[in-house]
Amino acid sequence: MPRTAREIRLKSRPVGMPAPENFELAEVPIPEPGPGQMLIRTIWMSVDPYMRGRMSDRKSYAPPFEVGKAMDGRFVGEVMESNGGRFPKGTFVAGMGGGWKEYHVADGKGLFQANPDIPLQAHIGTYGMPGMTAYVGLLDIGQPKPGETVLVSAASGAVGAVVCQIAKIKGCRVVGVAGSDEKCAWLKETAGVDGTVNYKHHKGADALEAAIAEHCPDGVDVYFENVGGDHLTAALNLLNQHGRIAACGMIARYNDADPQPGPPNMFLVVGKRIRMQGFIISDHNDRIPDFNRDMAQWIKEGKVKWRETVFEGLERAPEAFMGLFKGENFGKMLVRVGPDRA
Ligand SMILES: NC(=O)c1ccc[n+]([C@@H]2O[C@H](COP(=O)([O-])OP(=O)(O)OC[C@H]3O[C@@H](n4cnc5c(N)ncnc54)[C@H](OP(=O)(O)O)[C@@H]3O)[C@@H](O)[C@H]2O)c1
Incomplete structure (x- = not known):
């Protein structure tokens, strides 16, 4: 010792x-x-x-x-x-x-x-805090219904990859945005998402929105927000009436030395009746037993990988x-x- x-x-x-x-x-x-x-x-x-x-x-x-x-x-x-x-x-x-x-x-x-x-x-x-964040953020805050389209940013990360797979388990169409072709390939081939976008090939909110829209013929019902910036602007344009934003994080902003302006299209939350809700996972400890039960089962069945x-x-x-x-x-x-x- x-x-x-x-x-x-x-x-x-x-x-x-x-x-x-x-x-x-x-x-x-x-x-x-x-x-x-x-x-x-x-x-x-x-x-x-x-x-x-x-x-x-x-x-x-x-x-x-x-x-x-x-x-x-x-x-x-x-x-x-x-x-x-x-x-x-x-x-x-x-x-x-x-x-x-x-x-x-x-x-x-x-x-x-x-x-x-x-x-x-x-x-x-996956069986700890990031997985629990995905579970609570998607199911309790995003409240997706089978057949709805879920858009996930930082989709191959610790939280995002689990969000994508839970959304698939719940019968949703899932589109993931990530920062490399290799990450996008894993999301499609292993995590089973329906569409992916490498945001590094689509600079700026308009180009990003156009690339995501190709995979969302029926718009977006739930946006799981991990990034902020152009990702949020694009998502606001694509969200349907009564869409939900589970605001988990905005990593693109964490190192800003000065505050940056918010999305120019924020007004869309009004007309589209969008519900945007932030959450902090430590407020949701009552869900730990449900999460542990479901996630242990999904891992055992090979339904959630990482x-x-x-x-x-x-x-x-x-x-x-x-x-x-x-x-x-x-x-x-x-x-x-x-x-x-x-
Ligand atoms: N609310 C809560 O209680 C809670 C709990 C845990 C985590 N979070 C939040 O959830 C998000 C994901 O956390 P995580 O632990 O799963 O991290 P992670 O996704 O495993 O790692 C961060 C990823 O973010 C992407 N990224 C970094 N800077 C970016 C930028 N400027 N623009 C676009 N993408 C960028 C990178 O992926 P790419 O290669 O795809 O760019 C990076 O790999 C973070 O925002 C975090 O703060 C919130």
């Missing part, structure tokens, strides 16, 4: 796109678990787009990371010692609190035991994180911090 471990700290707050100098790798003593606590070794850690918001100090739904302190996020790990903590030594657990660190102590609140039938890393992907991009080693976490904003991930972006077995 080593005596020291590494963690990644926020060194400075980025302006615009995060850069390597905003992060700092530090070596710290491995903490001792106090009464009621466990020492947990991180195996997998998640990097997620929302962390960009926490690197800034503006008010948001999640508190900002503190400069000079370790960053935080979701992880999958192994309980190495339990001093009367919630789980015994040797348990694989997942949850918040151990990301960006090789070891941490926790009392187990908010953690859950990994499902042995599901790959460990999927507990921070891709992963893995960066090896905690020291590569900043690179993995920054890659999210350049489309360097194909599916869930993951960092492997340690081996499955110590």
Whole structure:
């Protein structure tokens, strides 16, 4: 058992796109678990787009990371010692609190035991927060009906790929927008979507709208919004009367140093009676049992599949994180911090 471990700290707050100098790798003593606590070794850690918001100090739904302190996020790990903590030594657990660190102590609140039938890393992907975001965002916020057309942006990503597949399971026509031909091919051939658009071949909202429209002969009923910008403008034009926008994220805007103007066609929400609803997944924990049941079943039946991009080693976490904003991930972006077995 080593005596020291590494963690990644926020060194400075980025302006615009995060850069390597905003992060700092530090070596710290491995903490001792106090009464009621466990020492947990991180195996997998998640990097997620929302962390960009926490690197800034503006008010948001999640508190900002503190400069000079370790960053935080979701992880999958192994309980190495339990001093009367919630789980015994040797348990694989997942949850918040151990990301960006090789070891941490926790009392187990908010953690859950990994499902042995599901790959460990999927507990921070398809069977974890991103999958749950897709489930709640599509079914509860988007409320698609069989036969309706669902349009998904960032469609091959951790959330988007699951949205596409749940929409297919629910009998919808699905059109996915993604940033490479390879991602589009996977969406069609493996995720089973009906149409795809590589937005990089169609610059500007008008060209994007025309490319998407080719796959949406009956318009769009639900737009699952992950990107914002031109994607939202195009979707507003294509949405039908009583269309719904499940506003999950707007990653194209997260690194703007100055606020950008909104879609010029926003007025369409009035005449088309569009319902646009933002949501934050942590408000929907009551749906976890339904999600766990349905997703475990879909994975077992091969109805939901996923891709992963893995960066090896905690020291590569900043690179993995920054890659999210350049489309360097194909599916869930993951960092492997340690081996499955110590
Ligand atoms: N509301 C919630 O509770 C909640 C929870 C989780 C995630 N989210 C949001 O859901 C969205 C997807 O998250 P995720 O974890 O699944 O990430 P992800 O899709 O796995 O990764 C981000 C992807 O976004 C695309 N992208 C990045 N910058 C872009 C730009 N400027 N224009 C167009 N596409 C861009 C890239 O894919 P391409 O190669 O296709 O461009 C990139 O791979 C994000 O907006 C995130 O903030 C919200």
